[in-house]
Amino acid sequence: MSLTADAVVIGGGVHGTSIAWHLAKRKMRVVLLEKKFLASGGTGKSTALVRQHYDNFVESALTHASWKYFVNWKEIVGGDAGFVQSGFIRTVIPKEIAALKANIEMHAQIGISTKLISAREVQEIEPSWDVSDIEYAAYEPDSGYADPQATTLAFADGARDLGAKIRQETGVLKINVRNDRVVGVTTDKLGDIAAPSVIIAAGPWTPHLLKPLGIGVPITCERHQVASFILPKDVQTRVCCIDGAKEMYFRPEGHNLILVGCGVGAKHVDPDHYNEGIDEAHIEFTAERISARIPKMIEGQSQGGWAGFYDMTPDEKCLLGELPVKGLYINAGHSGTGFKIGPAAGLCLAELICDGVAKTVDITPLHWSRFAQGKKYFGDHPYSTSWHTGHTEKAKGES
Numbered sequence: 001m002s003l004t005a006d007a008v009v010i011g012g013g014v015h016g017t018s019i020a021w022h023l024a025k026r027k028m029r030v031v032l033l034e035k036k037f038l039a040s041g042g043t044g045k046s047t048a049l050v051r052q053h054y055d056n057f058v059e060s061a062l063t064h065a066s067w068k069y070f071v072n073w074k075e076i077v078g079g080d081a082g083f084v085q086s087g088f089i090r091t092v093i094p095k096e097i098a099a100l101k102a103n104i105e106m107h108a109q110i111g112i113s114t115k116l117i118s119a120r121e122v123q124e125i126e127p128s129w130d131v132s133d134i135e136y137a138a139y140e141p142d143s144g145y146a147d148p149q150a151t152t153l154a155f156a157d158g159a160r161d162l163g164a165k166i167r168q169e170t171g172v173l174k175i176n177v178r179n180d181r182v183v184g185v186t187t188d189k190l191g192d193i194a195a196p197s198v199i200i201a202a203g204p205w206t207p208h209l210l211k212p213l214g215i216g217v218p219i220t221c222e223r224h225q226v227a228s229f230i231l232p233k234d235v236q237t238r239v240c241c242i243d244g245a246k247e248m249y250f251r252p253e254g255h256n257l258i259l260v261g262c263g264v265g266a267k268h269v270d271p272d273h274y275n276e277g278i279d280e281a282h283i284e285f286t287a288e289r290i291s292a293r294i295p296k297m298i299e300g301q302s303q304g305g306w307a308g309f310y311d312m313t314p315d316e317k318c319l320l321g322e323l324p325v326k327g328l329y330i331n332a333g334h335s336g337t338g339f340k341i342g343p344a345a346g347l348c349l350a351e352l353i354c355d356g357v358a359k360t361v362d363i364t365p366l367h368w369s370r371f372a373q374g375k376k377y378f379g380d381h382p383y384s385t386s387w388h389t390g391h392t393e394k395a396k397g398e399s
Helices: 014-025 057-070 094-110 119-125 148-161 203-213 280-293 295-299 339-355
Strands: 007-010 030-034 088-091 115-118 136-140 165-168 172-178 181-187 192-194 197-200 220-230 240-243 248-253 257-261 301-312 319-322 328-332
Touching: 007 014, 007 181, 014 030, 014 148, 014 328, 014 339, 030 148, 057 094, 057 339, 088 119, 094 115, 094 136, 115 119, 119 136, 148 165, 148 339, 172 203, 181 197, 197 203, 197 339, 203 301, 203 328, 220 280, 248 280, 257 280, 280 295, 280 301, 319 339, 328 339
Parallel strands: 007 030, 007 197, 030 165, 088 240, 197 328
Antiparallel strands: 088 136, 115 136, 172 181, 181 192, 220 257, 220 301, 240 248, 248 257, 319 328
């Protein structure tokens, strides 16, 4: 006899555990399956920025809804997500100041606390920065960063307390479908689990699970490196930053470290077998980049770093919603920016599954079918630069 549940969640990162917690709150019998351990994939390697500035409405609305969780975590979820309200700055190149202003206006309409600040005001906040290339920036005083493992484990613990079953080191061999409707999954440890709803939150492993069903999703896996440096004694940096002007992102870590990410990583990597360390050449490249914004960082000592991966889509936006099999849902393809929307994405999927429609945020622009229809989702005022441009790392055999 197979096990039964109301919903099976595949994937134990921040998105999978958020979905499990939200569904369990709706009194559903939930089983979450993770083939390794919780936060062992992209979540565990995330720098976990909790910023609300995007150049499109849907992601900004999702991050604002998620931010409300992070600042009230103990009351809403329980436990501790490790949220630090450091503030956040978004810079752009001069020709994109009009887009910056338009996006700030859009964010204000959502309810995000944000404002346009001048280069002088940027330097008042961060005296160590060189702001000679900045005219204006966006500033979110209430944003910051969290602890990705703590966030995931808090959702998992909360889901268990609500009755969900979480099974680690349990892989899904196949998703079972009958008459175009999902009926459950087959696992390597527990056999079959019967369920009328299955949610895939498996990052770059998602295409492999869907291919036997004849469902193709354009998700590829890209390696991304993060460098860590000790701040020189006379340098302080408080805020998180997406530095479009210098094509990188960075944030403080603890009392005397800074984490920096920049550059395009090797594409089409195997998420089960890739180099999880940082390359020496990339440390040097990153040191030059951060020193361009914080000149005294040229004296900063490297603490090494690590490499994680992004599950990329063609428009660098996630796939969120129901697939063409009834009862089968997807939450994947977050392209390196998914951690911060984990709470709201789980909420919206729970609403979609239980109520038939996502009420908190309209997620239809993120539906998987947009690519089959030849559409990509972009905001009205997109930016051309980010940390995900510039220096390119090549995979072995890639020309």
